[in-house]
Amino acid sequence: MVAALELYLDVHATRRLRTLWHALEAEGIPTLASLHSEKHRPHVSLAAAARLEPEPVAAALAGLGLGVGLTVDLDFVGQFVGRVLWLGVTPSAELLSMHREVHERLSAAGIEVWDHYRPGRWVPHCTVSLRVPNPLLAPALRRCLEILPVHATVTAASVTDHANDITHSLAG
Template sequence: MVAALELHLDVDTTRRIRTLWRALDAEGIPSLGSLHQKHRPHLSLAAAHRIDPEAVAAALAGFPVGRGLSVSFDFVGQFVGRVLWLGVTMTPELLDHHREVHDRLAAGGVEIWEHYRPGRWVPHCTISLRVPNPVMAPAIRRCLEYLPIRATITGAAVADHVNDIDQPL
């Protein structure tokens, strides 16, 4: 992922996930926290190679992106390429919110990757981008020790760490 519309998590959840990142790093398992200091625990609603923060802000003007939504991290998953993540249990509220955000982005001409569109999106919080295969099982076990995690969304931003963009909405 290069650019994303990120939902930010409450302070307690952010601390808990950062603690998990540090625990994995201490065991020699690279976490998103050790990639560089710009990442913060989040849930991405949309992603693309590039996302124009001004276009997103215009498309979502007046819409409280994510604020007040409750989410529950209840399982661990992995994507091809050794990406490890905490999975969010879907709720009707989360699905409706995601669809509304995408309808507004599409109307505003903001293009996003297909696998973040409604009906394809897997809501998750990335824990690591490159878990070495020999330590995937211990990494999953460590993540399971931290679950479940109940969280509240407190804000949103367009983030593109490669281009030093972190634009709150």
């Protein structure tokens, strides 16, 4: 299971990213659009763990604002091991500062997260697909590059765990 602290994007960016997801699905490339009964929204995850309890996370991050109003630029495409395809967020000083503050507060509250989401290791990104079939990687990359760049504003944040039907709004 995966739980995450997710930042959601403005309506225009969300529509563009959902259009990308649907175009890829039409080409046989699974995306977040079809995962967990279509509950996913385009997002940037600040932290993830096997489980995150919403109330302690909300208490630890109270008053932070969680990037609402922050602008982010998705400017490149990347892939993690395991055929995970994503759009990269250019790391601004404001985004990195907010990310560091989130992790300092979570750590102070004793909330454990996966190491690869910690400051200094985190790669800011918006996941497109968790398992691109190898023969379809080139078409998937092409589709992603066609919509870039995407300029977006963070409008909300939540703790989500779709496998356990948890969506707990934190901001916005």
